[in-house]
Amino acid sequence: MFETLSALAEPNRLRIVELLRAGPQPVGEISERLRLRQPQVSKHLQLLKEVGLVGVEPVAQQRVYQLRPEPFRKLHAWVEAYRGLWEARFDDLDVVIEDLKRKEKENARHDRRKK
Amino acid sequence: MFETLSALAEPNRLRIVELLRAGPQPVGEISERLRLRQPQVSKHLQLLKEVGLVGVEPVAQQRVYQLRPEPFRKLHAWVEAYRGLWEARFDDLDVVIEDLKRKEKENARHDRRKK
DNA sequence: AAAGAATATTCACGTCAAGGAATATTCTTC
DNA sequence: GAAGAATATTCCTTGACGTGAATATTCTTT
Numbered sequence: 151m152f153e154t155l156s157a158l159a160e161p162n163r164l165r166i167v168e169l170l171r172a173g174p175q176p177v178g179e180i181s182e183r184l185r186l187r188q189p190q191v192s193k194h195l196q197l198l199k200e201v202g203l204v205g206v207e208p209v210a211q212q213r214v215y216q217l218r219p220e221p222f223r224k225l226h227a228w229v230e231a232y233r234g235l236w237e238a239r240f241d242d243l244d245v246v247i248e249d250l251k252r253k254e255k256e257n258a259r260h261d262r263r264k265k
Numbered sequence: 266m267f268e269t270l271s272a273l274a275e276p277n278r279l280r281i282v283e284l285l286r287a288g289p290q291p292v293g294e295i296s297e298r299l300r301l302r303q304p305q306v307s308k309h310l311q312l313l314k315e316v317g318l319v320g321v322e323p324v325a326q327q328r329v330y331q332l333r334p335e336p337f338r339k340l341h342a343w344v345e346a347y348r349g350l351w352e353a354r355f356d357d358l359d360v361v362i363e364d365l366k367r368k369e370k371e372n373a374r375h376d377r378r379k380k
Numbered sequence: 381a382a383a384g385a386a387t388a389t390t391c392a393c394g395t396c397a398a399g400g401a402a403t404a405t406t407c408t409t410c
Numbered sequence: 411g412a413a414g415a416a417t418a419t420t421c422c423t424t425g426a427c428g429t430g431a432a433t434a435t436t437c438t439t440t
Contacts (some may be wrong), residue, residue: 152279159274160428164267171347177387190429192388211386211437219351222344229341232286236334275398292417305399307418326407326416 151228154221157201162186163194167203167217174216176209266343269336272316277301278309282318282332289331291324 158164165184169175175183181191195215198204203221207214273279280299284290290298296306310330313319318336322329 152274152276155270155279156274159267159271161267162428164270178385187430188387189389189431193428196388208437211384213387217347217350222347223351226341226344226348229337229344232332232337233341235332236338277398293415302400303417304401304419308398311418323407326414328417 151224153201154203154225157198157203160194162190163198166191166194166198170204170215170217174207174214176212176214178212180215266339268316269318269340272313272318275309277305278313281306281309281313285319285330285332289322289329291327291329293327295330 158167162184166180169180169183177188177191177195180186180195181188184191195204195206199206199215201221202218204215205218207216273282277299281295284295284298292303292306292310295301295310296303299306310319310321314321314330316336317333319330320333322331
């Protein structure tokens with residue numbers, strides 16, 4: 151989950167992933183379309199592969215890379231956990247603040263007693 | 266979108282965000298629960314704030330931080346764009362490979378003619 | 381097996397960002 | 411207004427990472 155995020159947290163890698171959304175592509179094509187030098191593309195793809203974001207399939211001398219679904223499923227699930235944030239529920243802040251102020255006053259009372 | 270990703274692509278920052286899912290918290294509490302030194306927590310929160318992932322509300326000397334919905338909505342939307350990956354559709358790879366091989370053969374034919 | 385195409389790997393270098401320690405700010409209370 | 415609590419900021423050092431250039435691998439074709 152965290153590995154997925156940091157893999158995506160790099161401009162060119164993100165571009166590659168977004169390009170691959172259009173379909174599987176060999177390294178050369180990615181390199182051309184994104185105007186990146188081949189070695190860097192290979193490196194990024196290597197990283198993406200290690201994290202499971204992409205898979206490879208050799209075709210002659212080329213290697214066709216494609217997105218793999220798992221990481222995206224997990225990412226989706228992770229974000230879903232925050233659904234409560236933008237649905238229904240108002241800002242909790244006011245409530246919490248009131249709570250904090252209440253506790254504060256209580257402590258104040260206690261302190262006074264102690265003394 | 267990319268800023269959001271790179272903000273989350275840091276272990277402690279991710280932990281902070283996940284902790285804040287439980288509700289708004291002042292810096293000190295975050296610092297305690299995650300066993301991180303206060304200055305680093307402040308720094309991370311600063312970053313998260315700049316990217317819009319969190320908001321602050323001062324309460325006396327404390328600053329209560331809370332998650333903001335926007336970035337999560339966008340993240341969700343982004344991932345949704347990859348929905349096709351894990352739904353319906355089989356691996357495209359075979360198709361693409363067949364395609365590549367076909368083109369290859371065509372080129373081979375052309376080459377032969379040219380020569 | 382030699383040549384060429386497509387891709388991978390290595391090495392050196394520069395940058396950027398996280399952590400630690402010390403200090404500055406802000407706000408409350410007495 | 412001085413002291414203390416909660417948080418922010420600065421400065422420094424170090425490690426990780428992306429890039430570029432050169433080279434190595436892999437695979438096909440003749």
